[in-house]
Amino acid sequence: MATEYHPDAVAVKEEGDVVKFAEVIAAAFSNDAINRFIFLGRESRPDHPKLRDPGLRVQYWLPLIRSRLEGGGILLHTYDWAGVALWLPPGVKKPRLSIDPLPEGAVEYQAKFDQVKKKYLGDRHYWYLNLIGRAPGRSDKGAIRHLIEPFLKKAQEQGIPAFLEATNARARDVYAHLGFKVLEEVRIGEGIVNAEGWVQPGGEGVALWAMAAGL
Numbered sequence: 001m002a003t004e005y006h007p008d009a010v011a012v013k014e015e016g017d018v019v020k021f022a023e024v025i026a027a028a029f030s031n032d033a034i035n036r037f038i039f040l041g042r043e044s045r046p047d048h049p050k051l052r053d054p055g056l057r058v059q060y061w062l063p064l065i066r067s068r069l070e071g072g073g074i075l076l077h078t079y080d081w082a083g084v085a086l087w088l089p090p091g092v093k094k095p096r097l098s099i100d101p102l103p104e105g106a107v108e109y110q111a112k113f114d115q116v117k118k119k120y121l122g123d124r125h126y127w128y129l130n131l132i133g134r135a136p137g138r139s140d141k142g143a144i145r146h147l148i149e150p151f152l153k154k155a156q157e158q159g160i161p162a163f164l165e166a167t168n169a170r171a172r173d174v175y176a177h178l179g180f181k182v183l184e185e186v187r188i189g190e191g192i193v194n195a196e197g198w199v200q201p202g203g204e205g206v207a208l209w210a211m212a213a214g215l
C-alpha cells in the first residue's frame with residue numbers, strides 16, 4: 001500500500017514485517033566493515049564462528065530496529081523488499097544500543113558522531129536516515145531513490161536538514177548523487193582494525209562520512 005512518502009514505499013509496522021526488515025538489513029550489511037567491528041570487537045576475524053550463522057546477525061539487528069520503530073522511527077520497504085530504510089523524524093532521538101556492555105566500536109561511533117552532529121547541527125531538528133539497504137540480488141530501479149528523495153523533499157519544505165552516516169564509499173557516492181554533502185570523514189577503530197573492520201594491530205580503522213542535505 002502506498003504511503004504519504006512515495007507510492008512505491010510501503011510502511012512496515014507489524015512484527016512479522018519488522019523481522020523481514022531485519023533480514024534485509026542483516027543481508028545488506030553482511031560485509032559492512034564498521035558493523036563487523038561493532039559485532040565482533042577485537043575478535044573480528046574472517047573465520048569467526050559467529051559469521052557462519054546469518055541468523056545471529058538478524059538477532060543482532062532485530063531489537064535495535066524494533067526499539068527505533070517503537071521510539072517513533074519510520075520503517076519502509078520498496079518493491080516487495082528490494083530496498084528498506086529507517087528514518088527518524090525531526091525530534092525523535094536515536095535510542096542507545098541495549099547491549100551491555102556496549103561494544104567499544106559502538107562507544108567510539110556514538111561519541112564521534114555526537115560531536116559531529118553537535119558541531120554542524122547544534123540544537124536544530126533534522127530528518128535522520130538511520131538505516132538503508134538493498135536486498136542482495138535485487139536490482140529494482142528506484143528501490144533506493146524512492147526511500148530517500150521524498151524525505152529530502154519533506155525536509156526542504158520544512159526548512160530543516162537531513163543527516164546520515166555513510167559507512168562505505170559506495171553508499172557515500174549514492175547519497176552524494178541524491179543530494180547529500182560530506183560534512184566530515186570519521187575514522188573508527190584506528191590502531192585496532194583495518195579499513196575492512198578486521199582486527200589488525202596498528203590498523204588504519206574504518207572510514208565513515210557524516211553527510212547532510214539542506215544545511
Ligand SMILES: CC(C)(COP(=O)(O)OP(=O)(O)OC[C@H]1O[C@@H](n2cnc3c(N)ncnc32)[C@H](O)[C@@H]1OP(=O)(O)O)[C@@H](O)C(=O)NCCC(=O)NCCS
Binds near residue numbers: 133145166170
Ligand atoms: C548503500 C545502498 C543502499 C545503495 O543502494 P544501491 O543499490 O547501491 O544504489 P542504486 O544502484 O539504487 O543507486 C541509487 C542512485 O545512485 C546512483 N549511483 C549508484 N552508484 C553510484 C556511484 N558510485 N556514484 C554516484 N551515483 C551512484 C544510481 O545511478 C542511482 O541514481 P538514479 O536513480 O539517478 O539512477 C546499497 O549499496 C547497500 O545496500 N549497501 C550495503 C548496505 C549499506 O551500505 N547501507 C548503507 C550504509 S550507510
